[in-house]
Amino acid sequence: MIDLAALAGLRAVAEHGSVGAAAEATGFTPSAVSQQVKRLERQLGVPLLERVGRGVMLTGQGRHLVDGGTQVLADLEELEAGIRHRSGVVAGEVRLVAFSTAMRGLVAPVARELLDKYADLRLALQEREPWDTVDMVAGGHCDVGIVHRWGGVAFAVPEHVVTTRVAEDVADLIVPHDHPLAQRRSVTPHDLVDVDWIATPENTICRQWLHRMFDGTGRPPRIAHVSMEFESHLALVASGLGVALVPRLGRAPLGPDLAAVAVRDPEPVRIVDALHRRTMTDSPAVAAVLEALRSTG
Numbered sequence: 001m002i003d004l005a006a007l008a009g010l011r012a013v014a015e016h017g018s019v020g021a022a023a024e025a026t027g028f029t030p031s032a033v034s035q036q037v038k039r040l041e042r043q044l045g046v047p048l049l050e051r052v053g054r055g056v057m058l059t060g061q062g063r064h065l066v067d068g069g070t071q072v073l074a075d076l077e078e079l080e081a082g083i084r085h086r087s088g089v090v091a092g093e094v095r096l097v098a099f100s101t102a103m104r105g106l107v108a109p110v111a112r113e114l115l116d117k118y119a120d121l122r123l124a125l126q127e128r129e130p131w132d133t134v135d136m137v138a139g140g141h142c143d144v145g146i147v148h149r150w151g152g153v154a155f156a157v158p159e160h161v162v163t164t165r166v167a168e169d170v171a172d173l174i175v176p177h178d179h180p181l182a183q184r185r186s187v188t189p190h191d192l193v194d195v196d197w198i199a200t201p202e203n204t205i206c207r208q209w210l211h212r213m214f215d216g217t218g219r220p221p222r223i224a225h226v227s228m229e230f231e232s233h234l235a236l237v238a239s240g241l242g243v244a245l246v247p248r249l250g251r252a253p254l255g256p257d258l259a260a261v262a263v264r265d266p267e268p269v270r271i272v273d274a275l276h277r278r279t280m281t282d283s284p285a286v287a288a289v290l291e292a293l294r295s296t297g
Contacts, residue, residue, distance in 0.1 A: 002040070002044075002069070003036070003039055004072075004073065004076070006037065006043075007040065007065070007069045007072075008073060008140065009022065009026065009028070009032075009033045010062065010065065010066060010069075011073070011140075012139065012141065013033065013037065014058050015135075017055065018056060019033050019037075019056060025135075025136060025141050027126075037049055040065070044061070044065070046061040047061065049062055077277070078280075081280050081281065081282040081286070082282050084283055085282035085284060088284060089120065089284060090121050090284045090285050091118070091284075091285060092121070092285050094121070094122070094143045094289050095124045095126070095144070096123055096125050096144045096146070097126045097127070097133045097142040097145045097146070098146035099127070099147065100127055100230075100250070101247055101250030101251070102148070102250065103125070103127050105249040105251070106146065106166070106272070106296055107293075110289070111123050111125065113292060114289065117288075118288065121285055126142065128145075129204075130149070130155070130205060131205075133146070133147050134147060134275065137276065138160070140277065143276060143277075143280060143283075143286060144275065144276050144286060144289050144290070145274070145275040145276075146166070146272065146273070147273055147275060148169065148270045149205060150269070151266060151268070151269060153209055155205075157275065160277060160279070161275050161276070161277055162278050163275055164273060164274045164290050165271065165272075165294075166272050167272040167293075167297025168269055168271060168297075169247045169248060169269065169271075170247070170248055170267065170270075171248070171268040171269075171270065172245070172262060173187055173260070173261040174233065174237050174245070174246045174254070174258055174260055174261075175237065175258070175261060176240055176257065177256060177257055177258060177259050179259070181195075181243075182259040182261065185261075185262065186262040186263065186264045187261055187264070188263070189214050189216065189265070190217055192221070193217050193221075193222070194222070196223075196224035196225075196243070197223050197224060197225075197243060197244065198226075198236045198237060198241065198242045198244040200228060201226055202226075206245075209268065210245060213263075216265075224241065234246065234251075234252065234258060238258055245268055246260075274289075274293050
C-alpha cells in the first residue's frame, strides 16, 4: 500500500520545486520530506526524484505517481468529510492560514470561541500572505485560508477552491493629530497627491490598491517609506514621517498622537474571503469555522 502521507510530501515537492520549499509549505523539516520521498522509493522500487543542479525534479515515475495520486488524495479527503458529515460531530484538526491583520482581528477571537464550544476540535494557525494562502489551500497544505482583496483588484482562485465572504474591512487615512488633514471629515485622492506616503512593498495587494486609488488624479502616490506591517505604519506616522492607509481590522488603538480620516471616491474597502477545497465542503469542522468567521466578520 502506498504511504499516503509520503505521497502528499512528494506532491508538495512537485508543486514547490524543491524539498526545502515543500518543507516550508507543509510545516515539516526538509529532512522529514526527504525521508517521505525515500520511503516511497523503497516501497515502489523506482527513483521518484533526480538532482538537477542544486535542485530536484520528478522522474517520469514520480510525475506519474503525483498525477494519479492527487486525485486519490482528493477522493479520500472528500470521503472523510462525508463520513464526518454523516456523524454530525465537529472534531479533528483544521489547519487555518490567515494574513496578519485577520489573525489579530478575526481569527484570534474566533479560535477561542470554537475551542471552547467543540471539545474535540483542534486548530493549527499559521500566518501567510494571501497569494501564499491560495496556493496552500489549493495544494492541500491547509484546510481554511483567509485572504483579502481590494475593490476591483482581481484575485485568481482555482476552480476546486470555494470562496466564502466573511467580512468587509474599511481602511482610513492615518495622519498625525496635528496634521492639516486631521480635522477633515473625509478626503479624496485629489487631496493626497502632495503628501508623503508610508506604504507596503511594491508587490503587495495593498500597494496595488493604493496605486489604483490614484488613477483618477493623473499622478501616482508619493511613496516616502516602505514597511510591511501596519503596526509599523502607525509608528512611522506618529513620528511625522508621512501618512498611511491602514485597515480597521486588527488595528491597534490610535491613541492621542494619531487621527483617522475617512477616504472617499473611492472608499478603500478590503473584501475578506475564506477559502476551502470543494472536497471539504461536507466537513462539520470546516463548516463550523466558516460560520464562526462569518458571524464575527
